[in-house]
Amino acid sequence: MGEDDDYTNDGTVDIHKNPANKKKTGNWRACRFILGNECCERLAYYGMSTNLVNYLGKRLSMGNVAASTTVTNWSGTCYATPLIGAFLADAYLGRYWTIAIFSVIYALGMTFLTLTASIKGLKPQCDKSGCQATSSQRAACFVALYMIALGTGGIKPCVSSFGADQFDETDETERKKKSSFFNWFYLSINIGALIASTVLVWIQMTVGWNWGFGIPAVAMAIAVAFFFLGSKLYRLQKPGGSPLTRIIQVIVASIRKYNVKVPADKSLLYETPDEECNIQGSRKLEHTDKLRFFDKAAVESETDHDKDLPNPWRLSTVTQVEELKSIIRLLPIWASGIVFAQYTVK
Known part of the structure; x- marks a missing residue:
């Protein structure tokens, strides 16, 4: 094997913008961090959103109809913002920096949402007759939610492709491993969603919303940490235009x-x-x-x-x-x- 065989042939580089070395970057050594990031991010997203109508309707005193409409609009935004993330990743930032920047925004949004359900003045006042939320408290909650919508817009269109970048398409052995990556990728999504839809929903309804939102916020912080820990191992595709x-x-x-x-x-x-x-x-x-x-x-x-x-x-x-x-x-x-x-x- 020659010296040229030690490097990828698909144009990928490492975090220092040097040609990616096959023995030191990519493959499963890098993908484990991407899979951990995705599992924690999906746990955070579904843990926060699955029971969101209930939170807005009861704690923010919006009523079921208004709460459902608000969540639908927010969900639509979550599916629209990936257009922004994809454009920035392809044309300017590349997938790594797009995921990195928007993950931080995402984590800040989750943290702020937790604060709106935990800190006096930000959280609605509740008694036996129900909860009363002020307009400023609702506004704070919406700011947090749409920070999350923006954050997920940078992650959704990039993370699966970023995982695929870790395998050299010109290498037959690595090409076969790429298909296995997607199996594990979707498994990690479903593991996160399963835990969120069962355990976290129970915590929100029985323990409290501060814990119900706090745990997803911690999960998102772990997702960000997972992603940055693997930085030296990643293979990065240069932006190729939108x-x-x-x-x-x-x-x-x-x-x-x-x-x-x-x-x-x-x-x-x-x-x-x-x-x-x-x-x-x-x-x-x-x-x-x-x-x-x-x-x-x-x-x-x-x-x-x-x-x-x-x-x-x-x-x-x-x-x-x-x-x-x-x-x-x-x-x-x-x-x-x-x-x-x-x-x-x-």
Whole structure:
């Protein structure tokens, strides 16, 4: 084995931005920290959210209807903020720093939520007739909840992909291990959710909300600690630009070339001459005959270049076009899961 074989071939680097050494980074030595982070984070999330309607309805005196509406809006925000996290991770920060920054925001939100249920002045005053919450106490609770929503938006879209980054796709042995990682990943999610939906809900209803929120806050702090402890072992993919931007570029270029005829010889479609893909951390995709309208974006013409460089809003590579096609083909599968997700939230 040569010296070059000691390093990954997928462009990953270590925390110090040096080429990732296979013997010192990645694989299961790094994934155990990621799995521990995910288990604790899911325990914190479900431990806080499973019984949230009950807390808002009774302790913040909102009533069942208003509490249910509030939780639905908050849950929707939790599923929308990953768009922000994914964009920042792909275009600017990378997955490691996105998870790190948003995990800290998440932990601060959990801590603040615990304080709103524990400290006099922040927590509602309760007696035998019920609880009375002031507008400032509700506002404090909502600030904490939406800090959590923002925090989870940086973790959800990144952590599973970050785990996959720990295995070199060009190495056959590591490629096989990657599929096992996802099995353990979803097991860790379900372990955290199971403990939260049983033990923590019982604690909230019988012991108190200060403990019921405090334990998830501690779990989130442990999740953050787990994540940072593995920093020296992680393999990091460099940000390769936002896929959302690339998708829009393909659509715009296709519309601009609405009247352009796609050549029968698909090898004439534009692609970078290098063996590697021009999208950081990705490999080239082969052309497919489906959704051929978007192939127009890869038809090269004299007006597609600015100072000898291709204008990305007029000319797209075959790989970019196939990236969009793949997403469109997945839309029916994604749409069929909306019904399930709705029932899960409720």
